[in-house]
Structure formats: structure tokens, C-alpha cells
Amino acid sequence: MTMTDRLIAPGATRGEVLVSFGTAFAGAALSVALAVGAGLPALAVGVIAVVAFDLYGGAVVNATRSAKLWFHRPGRTAGHHLGFVAVHVQPFILAWAVPGFGWTAAAVVYGSALTAALAVTATPPPLRRPVAFAATALALIWTTSLVSVPHAVAWFAPLLLIKLLLAHLLPEEAAR
Incomplete structure (x- = not known):
């Protein structure tokens, strides 16, 4: 398996690779600029760079046909998808590294993503897409209005929800 197969998906097209990595690098660069502009310490800037690369790129990767x-x-279950969501512990990494990104905010973001993922995976396939959008829209209230995070990482929760709930959990649909 090649590195591209591991980072995107087996059989990823050249276009999928370019858009995915281009978005990852652009998102990381913009996020680093925000973090530096906010005067965050070097550790926080480094962590933000890695998290941003993963989330910006991952939101695009997970939306590709190949991924x-x-x-x-065949053989992939709700457990596989919930496991994928569960391993995204970046909210806690940000709470550890970024001043002002509290543990409560991390728990709310992580819990919202996991709860929404449970709702989506428990939904019958014909309703999964609208439920994923409903769960994402409702989780945005919790993650952007009920907890506060530094302005330099305000992009984090919405992007995590897009990557996991809308891009990852929804399968490819046949063209009509």
C-alpha cells in the first residue's frame, strides 16, 4: 500500500490527491497565521498546524469518491465508523496545548461529535444523510455557542464536525 493509499484511499485520483493536499496545506498555513497573529506560544502553533493539516485535508479526503x-x-460496520470518530481526540490535544481552549470545551466538542455520530450510524440508511446534516447543524450550537475557544481556533469544531459527520459517515451515493 502506498503512502497516498494510506493518507487518502486506494485508487485515489490525481485530482483527489491535489485537492486534498492543497486544502490541507492551505488550511494549515491559514491556521498558523491566525495562531501567530494571536500571539500563541510556539507549542500551541505547532499543535494547531498539525491539527489543521489533518482536519482541512481530512474533510476533503473523506468526501472523495475513493475514500x-x-x-x-463491504464488511465495514457502524463500529468501524464510530471507532474512526472516537480516535479523533484533537479537542483534548488542543486543550492541553492551546491557552484558553479549556477542558470543558474539549469535552463538549468531542462529546457532540461522538453523540452525533451515534445518531447518524443508528439511523436507517435512507435517512442517514438528512440526519447527518441535522446532527451537524445541532452540534454546531453546542460547539460554537455554549463554550468559548480562542478566536485563532474558532474553525476547529465546525471543521471537525464536517470531517467526521458529513464527509466520513456518509457513503458514496450513485448518480441518478
Whole structure:
């Protein structure tokens, strides 16, 4: 398996690779600029760079046809998808490294993503797409209005929800 197969998906097209990595690098650069502009310490800036690269790139990767076909191949279960969501512990990494990103905010963001993912995976397939959008929209209230995070990382929770709930959990649909 090649590095591209591991980072995107087996059979990823050249276009998928370019858009995915281009978005990852652009998102990381913009996020680092925000963090530096906010005067965050070097450790926080470094962590933000890595998290941003993963989330910006991952939101695009998970939306590609190649990744959807890979992640939703025969034999993949709700448990696999929930596990994928559960390993995204970046909220706690930010709470550890970024001043002002509290543990409560981390728990709310992580809990919202996991709860929404449970709702999506428990929904019958014909309703999964609208439920994913509903769960994402409702989780945005919790993650952007009920807890506060530093302005330099205000992009984090919405992007995490997009990556996990809308891009990852929804399978590729056949064209009509």
C-alpha cells in the first residue's frame, strides 16, 4: 500500500490527491497565521498546524469518491465508523496545548461529535444523510455557542464536525 493509499484511499485520483493536499496545506498555513497573529506560544502553533493539516485535508479526503468507497466497502460496520470518530481526540490535544481552549470545551466538542455520530450510524440508511446534516447543524450550537475557544481556533469544531459527520459517515451515493 502506498503512502497516498494510506493518507487518502486506494485508487485515489490525481485530482483527489491535489485537492486534498492543497486544502490541507492551505488550511494549515491559514491556521498558523491566525495562531501567530494571536500571539500563541510556539507549542500551541505547532499543535494547531498539525491539527489543521489533518482536519482541512481530512474533510476533503473523506468526501472523495475513493475514500468513501474505501471506508464504506463491504464488511465495514457502524463500529468501524464510530471507532474512526472516537480516535479523533484533537479537542483534548488542543486543550492541553492551546491557552484558553479549556477542558470543558474539549469535552463538549468531542462529546457532540461522538453523540452525533451515534445518531447518524443508528439511523436507517435512507435517512442517514438528512440526519447527518441535522446532527451537524445541532452540534454546531453546542460547539460554537455554549463554550468559548480562542478566536485563532474558532474553525476547529465546525471543521471537525464536517470531517467526521458529513464527509466520513456518509457513503458514496450513485448518480441518478
